Amino acid sequence: MSAAVALSTEELTVLEEVVLLLRERRGVDLQGYRVATLVRRVRNRMIAANVASLDLYLRRLREDPAEPDALLERLTIKVSRFYRGAPAFEAVREALAARRAATGRRVAVWSAGCGLGEEPYSLAMLLGSLQPPEDAPDVTATDIDPAALAAAARATYGAAVLEELPVALRDRHLVAAGADRWQVEPALRRRVRLERHDLATAAAPPGAFDLVACRNTLIYFQPALQQRVLQLLTAGLLPGGLLWLGEAEWLSGPVAERFRVVDRRARLFALEPGSRDPGAVEGASCASA
Ligand SMILES: C[S@@+](CC[C@H](N)C(=O)[O-])C[C@H]1O[C@@H](n2cnc3c(N)ncnc32)[C@H](O)[C@@H]1O
Numbered sequence: 001m002s003a004a005v006a007l008s009t010e011e012l013t014v015l016e017e018v019v020l021l022l023r024e025r026r027g028v029d030l031q032g033y034r035v036a037t038l039v040r041r042v043r044n045r046m047i048a049a050n051v052a053s054l055d056l057y058l059r060r061l062r063e064d065p066a067e068p069d070a071l072l073e074r075l076t077i078k079v080s081r082f083y084r085g086a087p088a089f090e091a092v093r094e095a096l097a098a099r100r101a102a103t104g105r106r107v108a109v110w111s112a113g114c115g116l117g118e119e120p121y122s123l124a125m126l127l128g129s130l131q132p133p134e135d136a137p138d139v140t141a142t143d144i145d146p147a148a149l150a151a152a153a154r155a156t157y158g159a160a161v162l163e164e165l166p167v168a169l170r171d172r173h174l175v176a177a178g179a180d181r182w183q184v185e186p187a188l189r190r191r192v193r194l195e196r197h198d199l200a201t202a203a204a205p206p207g208a209f210d211l212v213a214c215r216n217t218l219i220y221f222q223p224a225l226q227q228r229v230l231q232l233l234t235a236g237l238l239p240g241g242l243l244w245l246g247e248a249e250w251l252s253g254p255v256a257e258r259f260r261v262v263d264r265r266a267r268l269f270a271l272e273p274g275s276r277d278p279g280a281v282e283g284a285s286c287a288s289a
Contacts, residue, residue, distance in 0.1 A: 003200045007039065016091065018042060018071070021061055025068045029200050032225025045074040048111040069147065073093030076145045078115040080135060082157075082165035083249050086213070088266035092211065093126050095242055095262055097269070098281065099210055106138060107210040108132050110236055112199060114141035116193070117152030118161055121184050124191040126170050133191055140205055142197035146278065150193045155184035198231045204236035212236050215267075216246035230255045239273040 007015070014039060032036060042057070049070070051057045061067045077116040083089050090134055100107050109127065111120040114206050120141035127138050132202045143149055170182070177183040182220070184276055212233045233243060234255065242257060243244050245251070245267040251259060258275035 002006060007035070008264075010026045011039075011054055014058050015039065017058055017253065018061060022068055022072060022075075023025070026072055028072060032200055032222050032228075033075075033220055034222055037220050041074045041077070042071065045071050048074075059107055060165065072145060075148060076143075076148070078145070078148050080115040080118040080159045080216075081163065083169070084119065084122070084164060085266075086164045086166070088244070088247070088263070088268070089122065089126060089262040091266035091268055092213075092242070093129065095209060096126070096195065099240070099242070100130055101246060106134070108137045108207060109211045110207070110209045111139060111141040112197070112212060112214040113231060114143045114152060114194075116157075117141065117155055117184075117194075119150070119190045119213060120186045120194075121155065121173070121188060123166070123211075124188050125173050128173075129187070133187060137191050137193040140195065140207060140209070141192050142195050142196045142199075142205060144196070144200075146196055149196060150192050152192075153189075155189055157184075158181050160181065185219075185262065199232060200225060202232075204232055207236075207237050208238045209241055210238055211242040211244060213244040215244060215249070216228055218249055219246065227253070227255070234258065235270065237271045239271060241271050243269045243271065245269075266271065 003060065015035070019038070022028050022030060027247045042054070046052075046054070048058045049057070049060060049067070051060055061071065096107050096109075107127070108131065109123050111123055112153060120139045124139045131138070143152075149258075156177050157174075159182065162174070162182060173185055173188045174182040175185055195205060199214075200221075214233050216230070218229060221229060230251070237243065242262065249267060251269060259269035259271055262270045
C-alpha cells in the first residue's frame with residue numbers, strides 16, 4: 001500500500017494492519033482502495049468511537065468483535081438516491097428500449113455496488129416500463145457489504161432519498177410505511193435479486209447483461225483495481241451491452257477503446273460488438289470526470 005497522502009511510516013503500517021484484519025475477519029480486501037479515502041474514513045470512525053490514536057484504534061478493532069463491522073460500514077459509504085441523476089435514467093431507458101426492440105428479447109441488468117437498494121429498485125421501475133415482470137428477476141444487485149444487502153431486502157426508505165424520483169413512480173411502486181417512511185412494494189422487490197459480491201476479488205455473477213450499472217463505486221479504487229474491475233464488468237456484458245458509470249467517473253485507457261460513448265452526460269457507454277478482450281488492459285482505468 002503506498003500513500004499519496006501525508007502519513008508517517010507508523011501510520012501507514014497501522015493502516016496496513018487494519019486492512020489485513022478486515023480481510024481475515026470479514027473476507028473483505030480493501031488493498032486496492034484509495035489510501036486517502038481509507039484514512040479519512042478510519043479517522044471518521046475513530047472520532048465516532050472516541051478513540052484518540054491509530055494504535056489504540058487497532059487494539060479496539062482486534063478486541064471488540066463488533067468493531068470490524070462498524071468500520072466496514074464507514075469504509076463502504078452507501079449514500080444514494082432513487083433515480084440518482086434522473087436525466088441519465090431517461091438516457092438509459094431509451095438505450096435499453098432500443099436494445100430490446102433490436103434483439104426482440106427481454107433485457108437483463110446488473111447493478112454492481114448497489115448500496116442500500118435505491119439504484120436496483122430504480123432500475124426495476126425503469127424495466128417495468130419496458131417489459132412485464134416474469135418469475136425470474138431481471139435486475140441482479142450486488143454489494144460487498146452484507147448489512148447493505150439486508151437493508152436493501154427490507155426496502156424501507158426515508159423521504160430524503162426519494163426526492164429525485166418522479167412522483168408517479170413513487171406512487172406506483174412504494175407504499176407509506178410510517179412517518180416519512182416508504183417501502184418498495186413486493187412486486188417490484190421480486191424483480192431484484194440481491195447477492196453478496198466483491199468486485200475486487202470475484203468473477204462476474206452468472207448471467208449475461210444488457211446493462212451493467214457501476215456508479216459511484218470505482219472512484220474509491222486505485223487505478224490498478226479500477227482496471228481489474230472494469231475488465232470484470234465488461235466480461236459480464238453481452239455484445240453491444242451498456243456500461244453506466246457515475247457522474248464523476250469516465251472511462252480511460254485501453255478498455256475505453258472497446259466502448260463507444262452513447263451519452264456523454266449520462267456516462268453511458270456501449271461495448272463495441274466486435275471488440276475483443278485484450279487480456280491485460282494495462283493502464284485502463286476509470287478517470288475522474
Ligand atoms: C456510494 S455507493 C453507490 C450506490 C449506487 N451505485 C449509487 O450510485 O447511488 C458505493 C457502494 O459500493 C460498494 N462497494 C465498495 N467496495 C465494493 C466492492 N469491492 N465490491 C462490491 N461493492 C463495493 C459499497 O458497499 C457501497 O454500497
